């Protein structure tokens with residue numbers, strides 16, 4: 001067979017070691033840099049994987065730490081909030097509060113507070129309470145049935161001033177528009 005097809009024999013004879021169509025394979029040792037890099041990845045993995053898995057060092061851990069810090073900050077801000085309206089009876093603040101009421105609240109609660117889209121705030125019916133912390137919470141954080149949160153836009157000072165003005169609106173026992181459905185929360189299914 002070899003004598004009949006001499007050109008095929010050349011393919012199987014490694015006369016020069018390994019020359020294939022001019023591409024030469026040499027038996028060089030693996031370069032040091034390659035072995036060092038390879039070993040380094042193993043060393044890195046042995047350190048990194050347990051560190052990542054067993055400690056909370058990860059983007060998730062960092063996120064949780066940031067959320068916890070923000071939460072603590074919120075608690076602190078809440079703890080420092082006044083529990084009574086600091087502007088009650090303060091004529092200048094009430095005048096400023098009227099401006100805020102007319103521009104931000106009157107559209108829904110009517111300028112006289114008797115209610116339109118939002119309920120009356122001058123009748124004796126309070127769904128969320130009318131003590132200062134409850135009112136502040138209502139205006140600052142909003143309420144689910146359509147009361148927007150004003151905390152970021154107004155800030156605490158302007159909220160208190162608006163409430164100081166709201167208190168001065170003439171009271172009425174007439175349930176305003178929205179008030180029948182706006183009795184104590186327990187009465188609403």
Ligand code: HEC
Nearest residue numbers: 104105108117118119125126127128129143144145146147
């Ligand atoms: C977009 C319309 C809208 C605007 C603007 C608005 N409110 Fe309201 N407000 C509502 C609605 C609707 C409710 C009822 C929410 C509920 O029952 O969950 C409400 C509820 C309230 C309550 C709670 C009443 C209760 O019985 O507990 C107070 C207090 C209040 N608003 C004050 C304000 C003040 C102060 C402003 C301006 C800073 C304001 N609102 C702006 C729609 C509005």
